[in-house]
Amino acid sequence: MRKNHGWAAFWQKKQYIIAGTLVILAAVGMTVLYSRGQEQERKQLEQEIAAEMDTENQNVAMEEETEADQVASILKPQTQSTETAEVEKESEEADSGQEEVAPTGNTSQALHFAAEDGILWPMEGNVILDYSMDSTVYFATLDQYKYNPAVIIAGDVNSKVYAVAKGKIQSIETNEVTGCTVTEDLGDGYLAVYGQLKEPEFAVGDYVEAGHVIGYVTEPTKYYSVEGSNLYFELRKDGVPVDPIEFFE
Template sequence: MKKFLNVIKRNIFYIALIAGMVALVGLVALYNVKTQSDDENAVSSEAVEETADRSNLGTTEIVKETLGGTAKAEDKAEATTEKSSEVETGANAAKVEEQIELNYDGSTALMWPLNGNVIIPFSMDTTVFYETLNQYKCNAGIVLEAAENDKVSAAYKCKITEITSTPEFGNVVKASLGNGYEVMYGQLKDINVSVGQVVDAGCTIGTVAEPSRYYSKEGTNLYFAITKDGKPVDPVSLIEGE
């Protein structure tokens, strides 16, 4: 026992050194284990944060897509509403037009389109003489003496159906009076009506132009004609005061 104690005493330094080294190794090992655990926890936290970020990003994209889809749906709905309103407005306009009655039946006297003498009368049964043409022929209307720039008035409430030009009658306006009656004004200029327009009696259709070459000797005039279901009618028989 004494020998053992003596050995320990002699080697106490080395024993202490070895014990210290063992303790140091233990501390180092413990530190490494703790550091590794902290690193793993940090990595785990980063992974969780990254997952959360991805989740938030996905949620944001979903929200954006949802909002975008909602906005598109709202735009589409608004466009549909506007289109429906336009259609409804057009339908209402059509109804208003239908409500405008053109009801001339021949029993009401027409207005003179202008004040002027009849220089070539209506004549479908016999021929009348045309000085410029130097010939006799039938006349489906009347030729009224006028001065250039005289105003031409609507003889009755009507709807403008055609605006055209011919070599014989120059600029022409045609209109419907209703019930198959149609009126024609020829030798015009400065026309201030348009096709489809409804014009009240007495409103200005246009003004008298220079005569076409077919009427150069007759002088400045207004050509005025009326038909019923396409057949010529003597305008004078329908004009006020006749």
């Protein structure tokens, strides 16, 4: 009986051990399952957060792009207006500049010379040879008497020579007697001829106003070497020389 009782006690103890072991294993299994479940939930949560962040970033980017487009649409007309205003301003300045130098352009203008209004002196200086078509005058360089269709005005080299009246540059020629010679059409058959020049400021076809610089006095030609540097000035009416002195203001 004692033997049976001992065996029963042993078997009961073994059953306790097995039951305890199973409980432990079950607990471990539950822990593992719980940990795996938490890991899966954590991963799923991270994925959801990442997806939400991507969506939010996309929304922000779209909003920024929309705002940028709106700003660009607002600023573009202003920029265009500014550019247009600048172009118009430059055009106005160019027009203003053209108005100031209009006499140097080739714009067609009606020419009219009022003889009674007279002409300006083309240069400051003493008249060393008078106009004379009725009688001859003495030319020192040539050592002879001859008619003189112009007035010869003494002046230093580089002295400025001015337009005597409003007109149009008809020709710029060079000859051995008067050197570089500029002819200005004053209108109504009148021509002003400027000789012994250099560096003419205008081109053929340009319009000039009275007082504009036509050019500068240069070294005299061999025909006026004794007289020295000077301006040769001739005034013609219908191709015939007239006395400039009678027209000078």
